[in-house]
Amino acid sequence: MQNKYYLIYQELANQIDKGKQKPGDLLPSEHELVDMYDTSRETIRKALNLLSEHGYIQKVQGKGSIVLDRNKFDFPISGLVSFRELAEKMGQDATTHVHQCRVTKPDSFLQKQLKLSRNEDVWEVIRAREIAGERIILDKDYFDRRYVPFLTEEICRQSIYAYLENELNLTISFARKEMVVIDASTEDQKWLDLNGYKLVVVVKNYVYLDDATLFQYTESHHRPDKFRFVDFARRNR
Amino acid sequence: MQNKYYLIYQELANQIDKGKQKPGDLLPSEHELVDMYDTSRETIRKALNLLSEHGYIQKVQGKGSIVLDRNKFDFPISGLVSFRELAEKMGQDATTHVHQCRVTKPDSFLQKQLKLSRNEDVWEVIRAREIAGERIILDKDYFDRRYVPFLTEEICRQSIYAYLENELNLTISFARKEMVVIDASTEDQKWLDLNGYKLVVVVKNYVYLDDATLFQYTESHHRPDKFRFVDFARRNR
């Protein structure tokens, strides 16, 4: 069972996906939706806000809710989407090579990133992602050991996140991403098929739990030609 | 004059910025804030949602609103921020070189990007951005002429956006961004100080008006070492 406003959101989103409402059309007005769903206007408005955040509609005061052409966005819309996430969604054959999975002490860079002292333990996991026969992404993950006491190579080969959420009951609540381009390191050269590229696109990821503590720092090194990011940004206010 | 919830948001954000509420602290409960601001709870909740979206707090059910350490984020937080936007905010001396500012017909690529027919007019504006003495960003903007009838080099040297919003009363409502890395073109080599770099990071920008029509397509070509993007993403639901 779900929230009322979430159910209404899903139903309207579904209608738009199926083409019952076409791009450029106006949705029924909020008052009409109140009658249709036998609910209050604030609940309808929450559903419409979800539609808006997910790129289904654009609200215009005094006019109505315009249905957007979501097909133009050949991509999932909300937030950022990386090449790997996309490949996984598309069901492309992705293989993971685990090069490192050990407990270690943080170096000074990591101490700063994870706000740790020199003596605390961190898990270091290094994995290469092979998609369509090429190793194009190198992921370096660091977990605060106080939150992640135990890991195995097997878990690293599968999804660490599934393990954290299902086994350890950790809930990720938000993340900060940063993207830069730097020279490929010797690790990158060793574990990736760089095809002569000398640069890699690095996506740094700071992941927070729902009590707002930082517990993971990740760097994803992408081969430049296989890097792609998409974002969908509503204007402030 | 502003919305009530926006004023409350600003006041609370201000207190956090000034350190009256320290990271890890809990804000007053929603009921207490209702009394303090003599308003309704939904209004308080709208203010708190804004704080949450802007990275000031993290809400935890049954517990309260935790103040986050926003200083860790040495960057503006909401949405994506490019190097140029940052440089401008920091007040660094940015110079704009206008290389092109003319009306032309869209080529097939542009027809596809802007959903135009071959016969419609577009403004083509090409500008190099010089920051701290180096030309590091090449912006190529294309505007649907039906929305932007008139432009001058002078306007291009200043802010086109200020002109669109203040003079033409166009309101930008949302944008889709896409980032890829490609080989530097001859234009890039001619108009940028590439320092030997053979690649550029391209940020493609599709900008929509508040009636959901697409009116601008922009490509920003960044020198790799001067490219930096930041994002702050709340987890879905």
Added chain:
DNA sequence: CAGTGGTCTAGACCACGCT
């Protein structure tokens, strides 16, 4: 258990667009 945030209601008035 008391206190917190999450959802929901049934109103009200305002700001805007259209014609």
Added chain:
DNA sequence: GCGTGGTCTAGACCACTGA
């Protein structure tokens, strides 16, 4: 002027946290 979405109110009940 009428219909639209935007803001705001004063309640209510539920779900979760922590002592």
